[in-house]
Amino acid sequence: MRITVDGVEWQVEPGEVLSAALLARGRRALRASPRRGAPRGAFCMMGVCQECAITVDGRIRRACVTVVRDGMVVSLEGAGSDKVRMAGAHGA
């Protein structure tokens, strides 16, 4: 099974969780924090912290609760964008 990460093709196993696939291939940093631009990576692994929010097939997904699919296109560039912020900031 193949996925594309920032334009590069990766061979992955069916059933792999995206955050684990990235970690296993040395991609610890997934995004920059919105205010300080500090590097961030998956932290809670259970879908709560949102630190693993990256772009998957054009939609923002939490990598730690996303299972790889053949042909998946993953982008870490510009992740941690305003779209993610809006989900939590609304009504605050």
Place this chain on the structure above:
Amino acid sequence: MSGPLCHRVDLAVLGAGPAGGAAALAASRAGLRVALIDENPEAGGQVWRKPVRPAARSAKADPGEALRADLRAGGLTLLYGRTVWSVGASLDLDLIDGESGRWERVSAGRLVAAGGAHERVVPFPGWTLPGVVGLAGATILLKSHGVAPGRRVLVAGCGPLLFAVAAGLAGTGIDVVGVADLAARGDWLRAMPSLLTRPGLLGQGARWMASLRAAGIPVFFRHALRRAEGATGIERAVIGPVDAEGAPAPGPEHAFAVDALCVGNGLVPGAEVTRLLRAPHRFDRLRGGLVPVTDEAGRTGIPGLYAVGDGAGLRGAAMAALGGEFAGLAAAADAGRLASDAFAREAARLRRAMARERPFSDGMAGMMRLRPAQVRAIPPETVVCRCEDVTRAEIDAAVEAGARDVNQMKQFTRCGMGPCQGRMCGDVAAELVAARVGPREAVGSFTARPPLRPIGFDELMGDFDYADIPIPEPAPL
């Protein structure tokens, strides 16, 4: 906007961990039509989580497999892969299907909230660096994903997960450079009598310790992280001694070159649904923080709403399953589907079983409790709120400027306003405000709002918008 697909049942159960799974089975066997919802692709919750990769599956018999088989056999409506993002006053649930983005609704009039707990990490300089992962999170990586967080790993924090993770990593050939335990060896010895009530688990603990000794992994008791350092990820972790309350104590520091750090300071009950619905809550340090007030069967102050498992106060998996069963039966009894004498017999059996589990459950919860002095020692420039990069100094400044509870502090600083909605920082932030203002009860907790789980903005359907969600006005300052 097209309406949601609606499931009409007698009882909705949010969360398919040990608590929710047991509740759903008990209620279904008593004759209720039950819908069981979980955002994971399968039942099991955190502790009985199904391995996603077949390679990570262990050969041992697994209570999770038994639960999954019972649930499949049971004639229940199993709504896995769905995230509950809102709950209405009528206890209707709004769900989103993670794959398709489809919106669904469960309408039941009775709801068991069994959403579990999440991890507490007391911040230290550098804890936001990639490669620093939660201790409980590391159990998911190891057990479910079959991946280690790094090649050279330090394990730090408190509670039994420390040794579970360290032994688990060492067992897969990872170089575990050390374990830093907030507790003293004597704290574990004092907890022994409670551990003795669960010889199986005590034996497991002994095996973990033996494997650490065999691998030559040093255990630093009464030590905690001072800082983590690195450029784009962790490269070095430094620990130092602490006193019985978790405050830094004099003595040599130890530095380790690492590419990963697993750190956790216990768990915090989610309590999201009960807080959103404004059920009565109380602060309970042993149970992890703010917990809903319930009777023994999990009935909350809101008719038809039951809260069980770690999300209603930390008690561990065995108590979660018993509490869940109790609530499932109570829901059936309250709905008039289980005769009161039959319910009384079952209640007596469950009470006895819970009494047997209680010493162990309390002992472990005590090891994982927050040490307030550790929070008070967080250096000023340390980020507390990861989402909004809010530091301890900024929180203190907000209190100086007049914030008297956590929601006022949030308005001043944006702490807790990011996509995790304060789930990661809420307990520590409240402790920091309380350190200057007064008891935890007085400073309150971040007001819970939908979405219950942080779902990405565009995980929702294209013709649907957050602006469509009626959201109460924030409390005036």
